[in-house]
Amino acid sequence: MNLKACLFDLDGVLVDTAVFHFQAWRRLANELGFDFTEHQNEQLKGISRMESLDRILAWGGVSLTEGEKLAWATRKNGWYLELVNQMTPADVLPGVRDFLENLREAGIKTALGSASKNAPLILERVGIADLFDAIVDGNQTSRSKPDPEVFVLGAKVLGVPPDECLVFEDALAGIEAAHRGGMKAVGVGSAAVLTEADALIPGFTSVSLQSLRLL
Ligand code: BG6
Numbered sequence: 001m002n003l004k005a006c007l008f009d010l011d012g013v014l015v016d017t018a019v020f021h022f023q024a025w026r027r028l029a030n031e032l033g034f035d036f037t038e039h040q041n042e043q044l045k046g047i048s049r050m051e052s053l054d055r056i057l058a059w060g061g062v063s064l065t066e067g068e069k070l071a072w073a074t075r076k077n078g079w080y081l082e083l084v085n086q087m088t089p090a091d092v093l094p095g096v097r098d099f100l101e102n103l104r105e106a107g108i109k110t111a112l113g114s115a116s117k118n119a120p121l122i123l124e125r126v127g128i129a130d131l132f133d134a135i136v137d138g139n140q141t142s143r144s145k146p147d148p149e150v151f152v153l154g155a156k157v158l159g160v161p162p163d164e165c166l167v168f169e170d171a172l173a174g175i176e177a178a179h180r181g182g183m184k185a186v187g188v189g190s191a192a193v194l195t196e197a198d199a200l201i202p203g204f205t206s207v208s209l210q211s212l213r214l215l
Pocket residue numbers: 010011018021044045046047048049052077114115116117118119138171
């Protein structure tokens with residue numbers, strides 16, 4: 001491909017916050033009297049906060065008013081932020097900073113494409129905000145992945161056509177979002193989950209630009 005831009009999901013790709021989301025959502029479920037598994041949690045990756053809550057409540061057979069839902073979502077976010085606020089630049093996943101710097105040197109543009117409203121805070125905490133040419137997150141988008149909105153907007157801000165963009169994602173919904181936006185997608189994680197990805201990497205420690213251009 002004629003690689004001109006890389007678009008990155010945040011949680012579970014650049015930082016290990018996917019685990020924090022799981023912990024905080026489980027705490028919410030437990031307080032409401034039920035539990036859910038890591039396997040079920042895969043279905044929450046890439047999904048917005050309120051949509052995640054709806055899915056979890058459905059698993060527990062719990063029905064709440066809109067006001068109660070907002071209160072629980074706020075509580076969950078507070079627990080999540082307690083974990084996020086302990087993060088430092090050491091929490092950027094291995095190889096990520098080098099890879100972003102290599103892209104910059106190679107003249108390839110970078111954008112964040114995350115469903116999270118906490119993305120700006122997380123990027124600042126781990127000190128990688130200035131390595132992105134564009135940041136698109138849950139504060140500018142209204143449709144959750146697998147809708148392509150977040151990536152389409154990212155490509156537009158960068159001024160790069162979709163077929164010259166490559167997305168990095170740890171979520172099945174995110175891979176689908178990239179494809180629906182006309183972009184190729186590299187899965188970061190396990191082949192068992194990311195069955196639709198165009199390529200798979202375990203992380204960023206040994207990714208070569210050359211091999212990505214072959215996609
Ligand atoms: C995505 C995560 O990146 O952001 C989801 O994969 C999360 O698990 C979503 O629900 C929204 O995040 P936040 O930080 O706005 O609650």
